[in-house]
Structure formats: C-alpha cells, structure tokens
Amino acid sequence: MASRTELSDFLASVERRAFKQAVYAVRDDDAALDIVQDSMMRLAEKYGARPVAELPLLFQRILQNAIRDYYRRSRTRMGHSISLSALESSEDEYADPLETLQIDEEHNPFATPPAALLQAETLNLLEEALHNLPPRQREAFLLRYWEGLDIAETAAAMDCSEGSVKTHCSRAAHALAAALAAKGIRP
Numbered sequence: 001m002a003s004r005t006e007l008s009d010f011l012a013s014v015e016r017r018a019f020k021q022a023v024y025a026v027r028d029d030d031a032a033l034d035i036v037q038d039s040m041m042r043l044a045e046k047y048g049a050r051p052v053a054e055l056p057l058l059f060q061r062i063l064q065n066a067i068r069d070y071y072r073r074s075r076t077r078m079g080h081s082i083s084l085s086a087l088e089s090s091e092d093e094y095a096d097p098l099e100t101l102q103i104d105e106e107h108n109p110f111a112t113p114p115a116a117l118l119q120a121e122t123l124n125l126l127e128e129a130l131h132n133l134p135p136r137q138r139e140a141f142l143l144r145y146w147e148g149l150d151i152a153e154t155a156a157a158m159d160c161s162e163g164s165v166k167t168h169c170s171r172a173a174h175a176l177a178a179a180l181a182a183k184g185i186r187p
Contacts, residue, residue: 002052010055011040018063021142025067035070039063060157122185129179133172140168
C-alpha cells in the first residue's frame with residue numbers, strides 16, 4: 001500500500017512528463033493542466049491505497065482516459081493548435097527532456113554554434129513530425145519511447161491489444177523517419 005509520502009513523490013515525479021504528454025495530445029496548455037490535475041486527483045482518490053508499483057500504469061490509464069474524454073467533450077471546438085516549440089521555457093518549469101539532458105561539454109557534439117543551430121532545427125522538425133502523427137500513433141509512441149512503458153503496459157494504458165501497440169509504434173517510427181528523411185535528416 002502506498003503511503004501519502006510515496007503517492008506524493010510519485011505524483012511529483014510524473015507531473016511534468018504528464019503535462020507534456022497532455023499538451024502533445026490536446027494542444028492547449030490550460031486544458032492539459034486541467035487534465036493532468038484531474039488525473040492526479042482521480043488517482044489519489046480512487047487508487048491511493050494501491051501498492052506503489054501499480055501507480056505508474058494506473059496513472060497512465062487515467063491520464064489517457066481523461067485525454068479521450070477531453071476530445072469527446074470538445075470535438076467541435078478543437079480548431080486551434082500550438083507549436084511544441086512554444087512549450088520551451090526560460091525557466092525549468094516545463095522543460096522538454098530532450099533539451100534538458102545533462103551533456104558533458106568536453107564531449108558535446110553540439111558545442112559549436114552551427115551544430116547547436118542544427119540540433120535546434122532537428123528538434124523543431126521532430127516536433128512537427130510528431131505533431132502530424134495520428135493521435136493513436138502519437139499516444140503509443142510517447143508511452144513506449146518517452147514514458148518507457150513496455151508493450152503490455154502501453155496496451156493496458158491505451159485500452160487496446162499488444163498487437164495494436166506494436167502496429168501503432170511501428171507506423172509512428174516509420175512516419176517520423178520518413179518525415180525527417182524528407183527534410184534531409186538521416187540516422
């Protein structure tokens with residue numbers, strides 16, 4: 001059973017990633033914040049007494065259901081979007097994990113200004129390609145490769161079969177690779 005401290009520590013550890021994930025899905029900072037807060041409240045109220053090991057999967061399931069509920073409620077009002085680069089902050093408040101990695105400056109391949117510019121342009125292209133993925137592919141890709149869930153956990157969070165997760169992830173990876181290759185970026 002999770003203690004109050006363990007539950008609080010878990011929620012603190014996932015809040016930024018959950019916010020980014022919700023923003024990727026709904027493209028609205030305020031709605032994403034509401035979704036994450038509601039998801040955290042539901043987890044604490046309904047599943048706070050569960051073992052700590054069960055919390056990550058339960059939270060992802062609650063978060064994904066809240067995102068789907070948002071889409072159901074606002075399907076006709078969903079006409080605007082934001083650029084993922086707009087999420088960048090001068091503070092560390094909602095920093096992108098790709099941009100906040102601690103890199104040894106001595107071995108940093110992006111230490112020169114041209115290389116740093118190339119990295120920024122590549123990240124912008126990646127964000128654009130991620131933005132253009134169908135919602136289920138983006139959801140599967142983010143859960144698997146950003147949140148680090150395995151196939152079974154991703155399937156449970158998405159409420160689909162493991163085969164569907166594999167298909168969505170494969171299609172997302174191929175679409176991202178093709179989009180970046182079209183812009184001249186190869187692995």
